Amino acid sequence: MSPTPISASISASSPPVPAPAVALDEVTRTYRSRAGSVHALRGVTHAFAPGTFTAIMGPSGSGKSTLLQLAAGLDAPTKGRVSITGTDLGRLNQTALTKFRRTAMAFVFQSYNLLDALSAFDNVALPARLAGRPVERHSVLDALERVGLRDLARRRPPELSGGQQQRVAIARALYGRPDVLFADEPTGALDRTTGREVLALLRTAADDHGQTTVMVTHDPLAASYADETLFLADGQMVGRLRHADATAIARRMSELEQR
Numbered sequence: 001m002s003p004t005p006i007s008a009s010i011s012a013s014s015p016p017v018p019a020p021a022v023a024l025d026e027v028t029r030t031y032r033s034r035a036g037s038v039h040a041l042r043g044v045t046h047a048f049a050p051g052t053f054t055a056i057m058g059p060s061g062s063g064k065s066t067l068l069q070l071a072a073g074l075d076a077p078t079k080g081r082v083s084i085t086g087t088d089l090g091r092l093n094q095t096a097l098t099k100f101r102r103t104a105m106a107f108v109f110q111s112y113n114l115l116d117a118l119s120a121f122d123n124v125a126l127p128a129r130l131a132g133r134p135v136e137r138h139s140v141l142d143a144l145e146r147v148g149l150r151d152l153a154r155r156r157p158p159e160l161s162g163g164q165q166q167r168v169a170i171a172r173a174l175y176g177r178p179d180v181l182f183a184d185e186p187t188g189a190l191d192r193t194t195g196r197e198v199l200a201l202l203r204t205a206a207d208d209h210g211q212t213t214v215m216v217t218h219d220p221l222a223a224s225y226a227d228e229t230l231f232l233a234d235g236q237m238v239g240r241l242r243h244a245d246a247t248a249i250a251r252r253m254s255e256l257e258q259r
């Protein structure tokens with residue numbers, strides 16, 4: 001048995017401080033091209049607490065997609081640091097990062113990103129299969145049950161409505177029990193009623209399963225499902241609203257768009 005490290009015995013006597021699920025520390029991203037430099041993000045700092053649901057809003061070009069890409073380790077900051085559940089992504093090599101991303105996080109996109117040739121069941125199981133993890137039939141069906149699609153497990157995406165396809169994508173994201181769920185305009189292609197179903201599922205992921213959810217949206221009603229909405233403008237965080245309703249969020253957005 002190895003001796004207990006001193007740091008472990010110290011932290012055992014003081015209350016544990018959970019690492020943020022996602023931490024952005026002075027994150028800057030500059031795109032350089034022959035045409036010049038674009039400062040997509042300028043020193044953004046924010047900690048997303050475990051089990052919270054956060055919306056990101058801002059005018060077109062304000063840096064929302066860039067922020068999501070960096071937070072998910074799909075792109076690296078020009079300056080600053082991104083950590084997920086205490087792991088500094090900048091310290092992982094490409095192989096370790098890919099492996100880490102597969103277990104720690106999942107994505108839901110506006111365009112669903114399902115494979116049309118596979119059944120709903122196989123779409124949900126695919127990431128686990130790609131990661132070389134065993135796939136248990138009952139737990140795939142449980143994930144489909146959570147989104148109300150257990151009975152349609154054998155259908156392929158072209159045989160499902162848009163809302164049903166997005167729910168398959170959410171089941172796929174939830175199946176691996178990732179700590180963090182990133183969603184980029186998840187309701188952008190859905191009608192209002194179906195959009196609400198999808199948002200309620202994201203709410204449940206945070207509330208009942210402790211999954212930290214970060215969602216980019218243009219829709220104040222969608223943002224009102226979140227615990228907090230962060231506002232970006234010109235690559236900087238310019239405001240935040242907690243537990244706000246759609247009207248208050250829409251008002252803040254129109255102020256930003258008039259800047």
Ligand code: ADP
Nearest residue numbers: 031038040058059060061062063064065066067
């Ligand atoms: P949003 O998602 O809020 O619309 P983005 O994060 O996509 O904003 O973009 C922020 C800024 O960075 C914009 O000015 C955009 O044109 C620029 N940008 C985004 N991606 C690239 C890229 N790959 N190369 C150059 N500029 C980019």
Ligand code: MG
Nearest residue numbers: 061064065066
């Ligand atoms: Mg975008």
